[in-house]
Amino acid sequence: xxxxxxxxxxxxAVARSFDPAQLAGVRGVDGAEVRLxxxxxxxxxxxxxxxxxxxxxxxxxxxEWLPWLEATARAHHAVVDAVATSSVTLPLRLATVYRGDERxxxxxxxxxxxFRAALDRLAGRVELGVKVYTDPQAMAPAAGPSASSPGRDxxxxxxxxxxxxDDAWQRAAASAERVDATLAGLAVDxxxxxxxxxxxxxxxxxxxxxxxYLVDAGRTDEFAAVARxxxxxxxxxxxxxxxxxxPYSFAPPDDEEPA
Amino acid sequence: xxxxxxxxxxxxxxxxxxxxxxxTGDLTLAIADVDLVHVSLRALIASIDAGEDR
Amino acid sequence: xTANRLVIDDDTIERDLVKLVLTVVELLRQLMxxxxxxxxxKGDLTEDQEERIGRTLMLLExxxxxxxxxxxxxxxxxxxxxxxxxxxxxx
Numbered sequence: 001x002x003x004x005x006x007x008x009x010x011x012x013a014v015a016r017s018f019d020p021a022q023l024a025g026v027r028g029v030d031g032a033e034v035r036l037x038x039x040x041x042x043x044x045x046x047x048x049x050x051x052x053x054x055x056x057x058x059x060x061x062x063x064e065w066l067p068w069l070e071a072t073a074r075a076h077h078a079v080v081d082a083v084a085t086s087s088v089t090l091p092l093r094l095a096t097v098y099r100g101d102e103r104x105x106x107x108x109x110x111x112x113x114x115f116r117a118a119l120d121r122l123a124g125r126v127e128l129g130v131k132v133y134t135d136p137q138a139m140a141p142a143a144g145p146s147a148s149s150p151g152r153d154x155x156x157x158x159x160x161x162x163x164x165x166d167d168a169w170q171r172a173a174a175s176a177e178r179v180d181a182t183l184a185g186l187a188v189d190x191x192x193x194x195x196x197x198x199x200x201x202x203x204x205x206x207x208x209x210x211x212x213y214l215v216d217a218g219r220t221d222e223f224a225a226v227a228r229x230x231x232x233x234x235x236x237x238x239x240x241x242x243x244x245x246x247p248y249s250f251a252p253p254d255d256e257e258p259a
Numbered sequence: 260x261x262x263x264x265x266x267x268x269x270x271x272x273x274x275x276x277x278x279x280x281x282x283t284g285d286l287t288l289a290i291a292d293v294d295l296v297h298v299s300l301r302a303l304i305a306s307i308d309a310g311e312d313r
Numbered sequence: 314x315t316a317n318r319l320v321i322d323d324d325t326i327e328r329d330l331v332k333l334v335l336t337v338v339e340l341l342r343q344l345m346x347x348x349x350x351x352x353x354x355k356g357d358l359t360e361d362q363e364e365r366i367g368r369t370l371m372l373l374e375x376x377x378x379x380x381x382x383x384x385x386x387x388x389x390x391x392x393x394x395x396x397x398x399x400x401x402x403x404x
Contacts, residue, residue: 009284052296054286073271093279097286099368107282116307118280129270151367158370159350193277196269242270 008054009037009046009104011096012079013246016123017043018087026082029075034082037101040110042115045083054097057205084246090115091248101179112142112185118252126244127186127222128213131196132179133205133238158241168236169206175234176209182230186223187213193251205238212249220244331384335377342373 005252010029020036028034028047052058062068073094079090098104108115151241195207215223224241231239349366352358358366381387 011282011284014280051286056286059286069272070268072304073268073275074266076275077266077271082369091274091279093281096282099285103285111282147358149364149367151364151369151371153367154371155350155353155367158346159353162347162350185279195275196273242266245274248274251278251280 005050006183007100008051009098009101011092011098011104011107012045012047012051012076012089013083013092013247014042014044014108015083015087015217016084016118016119017041023079025080026079027075027224029072031075034079037104037108040112042112042119043087044104044108045079046098046101047079049097052094054096059095081247084126088119089246090118090122090251091246108193114252122214122247122250124217125214125247126186126217126220127247127249128215128220129193129242130179130183130209130211130227131207131240131242132172132176132209133203133207133240134168135236135238136204143155151162156215163195168171169208172208172237175237178232179227179230179239180209180211183211183213183223183227186219186226189214189250193249208237212245214247214250215244216245224253328384328386329381332386335380335384335386339377342370342377345373347369 010032012028012034016138017036017038023036023045026034031047032047032049034047037046053062057253062072076094080089084091095111098107180190180192191212193210193212195210197207213223220243227239227241231237349370353363
């Protein structure tokens with residue numbers, strides 16, 4: 001099937017084949033309708049985008065403009081989410097674009113075995129995200145006795161602040177290791193993601209652990225309950241749970257990458 | 260699954276820019292995952308700056 | 314939308330420069346403070362010296378706060394370390 005001149009295929013995910021009716025009404029980037037490209041028992045989920053808007057120069061500009069980045073990321077995620085409720089799904093990274101559906105079919109053909117193997121490993125499983133933060137309250141030192149000399153007072157305060165900060169950090173880091181060890185025991189696989197910068201997330205406290213766990217779909221309630229327990233047990237830290245997600249963090253490692 | 264509106268942007272970008280399968284697309288050959296992550300940082304900081312200037 | 318972006322860029326050129334300068338000043342301030350605290354811990358300083366160094370650092374911090382407020386820069390804005398997302402690539 002040839003694309004009309006100037007249209008490219010934006011690809012969201014590769015999945016085990018499913019009924020396209022499940023995606024009725026699902027809109028992708030720029031509100032375009034989403035469709036399936038089939039190869040044997042696999043599908044790629046795509047939507048049309050203008051070729052000129054997704055070449056490297058255009059993309060670099062758009063990626064630095066937050067409104068576009070956010071709208072595109074949310075549209076991409078909405079499609080991946082919809083697919084994941086219908087079938088085992090391998091999410092693709094943002095901005096994977098092909099010159100047409102024929103190319104997409106070719107990609108499926110070339111990577112068929114690896115896609116199948118990856119999907120088999122992910123079947124019946126979801127990703128849960130866990131973030132551990134320091135507690136900013138715990139990092140504020142108690143006020144000490146005040147000396148009559150403001151300069152020395154100041155040094156004393158600053159020293160106490162440094163100590164409190166370091167202590168809180170170490171406590172949170174130790175707690176994070178325990179949390180990770182416990183939760184990994186409930187999961188099939190786990191990955192550490194880079195800690196999130198406070199400047200980006202805007203939350204209070206520093207992100208000490210940012211981890212993803214691949215969990216059997218039937219165990220997510222248990223996993224969440226254990227995470228809540230751990231949160232309650234660990235003063236001076238805060239644990240946040242996100243998900244379930246399609247398995248973004250459990251894509252095949254580089255040396256096994258399809259196509 | 261996550262309702263889209265409840266998902267924090269930072270968590271979304273974390274996964275969409277540095278997660279997922281990396282396929283060699285036709286139009287994004289030169290954009291590596293590292294570049295995308297740096298770019299998102301610039302975009303977010305620029306948006307924070309812009310917000311404060313208003 | 315492009316026009317908006319251009320306006321914002323003009324406004325932030327001065328602010329970007331100030332941010333850069335204050336980042337360096339803040340780094341130096343933190344280094345001096347840590348060194349002062351180490352000397353206090355070691356007992357290197359007389360009470361009088363402690364008092365004078367403490368006051369100087371205190372004044373420095375007040376000045377930095379004023380400058381940051383004037384340019385609406387948070388603590389995090391002056392953080393050189395960009396963490397695991399890596400350094401900003403130069404344009």
